[in-house]
Amino acid sequence: MPNTVESNNNNVCNGPLNGKRIILGVTGGIAAYKAAYLASALVQRGADVHVVMTQHAMQLVAPATFWSLTKNPVITGLFELPTKSEIEHVSLPESADLLLIAPATANIIGKMANGLADDMLSTMALVVRCPVIIAPAMNVNMYTNPIVVANVDRLRQHEYIILEPEIGRLACGNEGIGRLLDPDKIIQRVEEVLIGGRRDYARLNVLVTAGPTQEPIDPVRFITNRSSGKMGYAIAEMAAKRGACVTLVSGPTDLPAPEGVEVINVTTVHEMHDAVITRIKDVNVMVSAAAPADFTPAQVRDQKVKKSEKWTLELDRADDILEEVGQMKGRMVLVGFAAETEKIEEYAKIKLEKKNLDLIVANDVSPGSDVFGSDTNQVTLFSRTGEKIEWPRMSKREVANAILDYVKNHFMEALS
Numbered sequence: 058m059p060n061t062v063e064s065n066n067n068n069v070c071n072g073p074l075n076g077k078r079i080i081l082g083v084t085g086g087i088a089a090y091k092a093a094y095l096a097s098a099l100v101q102r103g104a105d106v107h108v109v110m111t112q113h114a115m116q117l118v119a120p121a122t123f124w125s126l127t128k129n130p131v132i133t134g135l136f137e138l139p140t141k142s143e144i145e146h147v148s149l150p151e152s153a154d155l156l157l158i159a160p161a162t163a164n165i166i167g168k169m170a171n172g173l174a175d176d177m178l179s180t181m182a183l184v185v186r187c188p189v190i191i192a193p194a195m196n197v198n199m200y201t202n203p204i205v206v207a208n209v210d211r212l213r214q215h216e217y218i219i220l221e222p223e224i225g226r227l228a229c230g231n232e233g234i235g236r237l238l239d240p241d242k243i244i245q246r247v248e249e250v251l252i253g254g255r256r257d258y259a260r261l262n263v264l265v266t267a268g269p270t271q272e273p274i275d276p277v278r279f280i281t282n283r284s285s286g287k288m289g290y291a292i293a294e295m296a297a298k299r300g301a302c303v304t305l306v307s308g309p310t311d312l313p314a315p316e317g318v319e320v321i322n323v324t325t326v327h328e329m330h331d332a333v334i335t336r337i338k339d340v341n342v343m344v345s346a347a348a349p350a351d352f353t354p355a356q357v358r359d360q361k362v363k364k365s366e367k368w369t370l371e372l373d374r375a376d377d378i379l380e381e382v383g384q385m386k387g388r389m390v391l392v393g394f395a396a397e398t399e400k401i402e403e404y405a406k407i408k409l410e411k412k413n414l415d416l417i418v419a420n421d422v423s424p425g426s427d428v429f430g431s432d433t434n435q436v437t438l439f440s441r442t443g444e445k446i447e448w449p450r451m452s453k454r455e456v457a458n459a460i461l462d463y464v465k466n467h468f469m470e471a472l473s
């Protein structure tokens with residue numbers, strides 16, 4: 058069996074991945090044998106699959122397995138003599154539509170998070186400009202080791218797609234998080250990334266609020282908060298990608314409008330209130346991710362207040378948009394956020410009840426929690442059905458998709 062063979066792809070198949078070139082990176086984890094299933098499933102869906110194996114992966118699965126499944130050369134070493142005039146570690150990744158690394162060891166994650174390139178796979182990972190999906194699999198202590206957690210976070214921040222491993226019995230005998238995500242779910246994510254994926258929100262109207270509000274106190278000053286709007290924008294973006302008709306009511310942010318989303322820009326909580334209430338009628342799902350002011354100045358001064366003045370600011374309670382929507386929601390699914398600095402569970406549950414929500418997404422915004430402005434978020438869900446789910450830190454896009462999944466799976470009836 059040759060290590061590298063002339064490209065001989067005759068995977069003539071009219072599957073959904075037809076014409077897509079996928080590099081499948083296989084590293085030295087015990088789940089390496091599952092990569093054979095992945096290679097086969099991707100080929101059956103029409104993809105042109107090129108497997109790159111690390112030296113340690115070859116101790117666990119023979120390259121011949123992948124060669125026979127993909128009919129393409131299995132690339133195993135950086136310094137093998139190329140079969141073509143092109144330099145393989147550059148030409149293949151440059152032409153790839155996707156790099157999928159499954160299983161991904163702690164080692165490859167550490168190397169990628171630090172820009173190291175000491176073998177063919179890690180080198181190609183630096184060359185590719187296509188989406189990269191990483192499916193980690195390892196012992197629970199390895200996956201929860203703070204250094205590995207930080208490496209995974211770093212990759213997420215650079216827009217790598219991390220497929221969170223499953224919780225269960227691991228090959229080492231331990232129980233916990235670390236088992237490779239179900240290969241069929243990996244294939245599903247590949248399809249989502251390459252061909253636009255799920256349209257499970259088609260024909261649904263989704264209204265999202267995002268960002269802070271600004272409450273003027275005089276012509277040059279206002280009261281605001283630290284919300285960046287990133288979470289709400291991610292929800293709007295993902296809902297639109299999944300086929301929803303999305304309206305995003307946004308307070309002032311620096312973020313670009315997500316593709317395919319109607320953005321209504323507002324400044325004050327009063328404007329946000331009116332923008333929401335006038336559009337709420339046919340909405341199927343509303344996600345309130347904005348941080349509208351709880352208090353507004355009782356008086357707005359006409360002229361700039363001078364430094365020489367002593368100034369006591371009186372504040373009134375602002376409109377409670379979510380509570381009002383909760384009272385009129387009917388069959389609509391209503392999702393709120395609770396950003397708290399203390400007693401997170403207690404306050405989130407009170408808000409869930411008081412505002413007649415179906416779901417509340419709670420996050421800790423105490424100093425040092427690194428939520429505002431960050432591209433990642435660690436949230437806990439509380440559902441009106443009594444369910445509590447704590448999710449690991451994920452990119453805000455992943456959190457957005459997970460919320461949309463939850464809504465679809467648990468409140469499907471209300472949406473159909």
Ligand SMILES: Cc1cc2nc3c(=O)[nH]c(=O)nc-3n(C[C@H](O)[C@H](O)[C@H](O)COP(=O)(O)O)c2cc1C
Nearest residue numbers: 084085086087088111113114162163164165194195
């Ligand atoms: C039998 C066996 C199973 C292993 N399974 C895993 C695993 O599931 N995940 C992991 O991160 N490392 C695992 N390792 C350790 C890696 O093989 C080791 O860290 C290696 O350096 C990874 O190299 P690579 O990333 O270049 O493939 C395993 C080692 C052995 C001997």
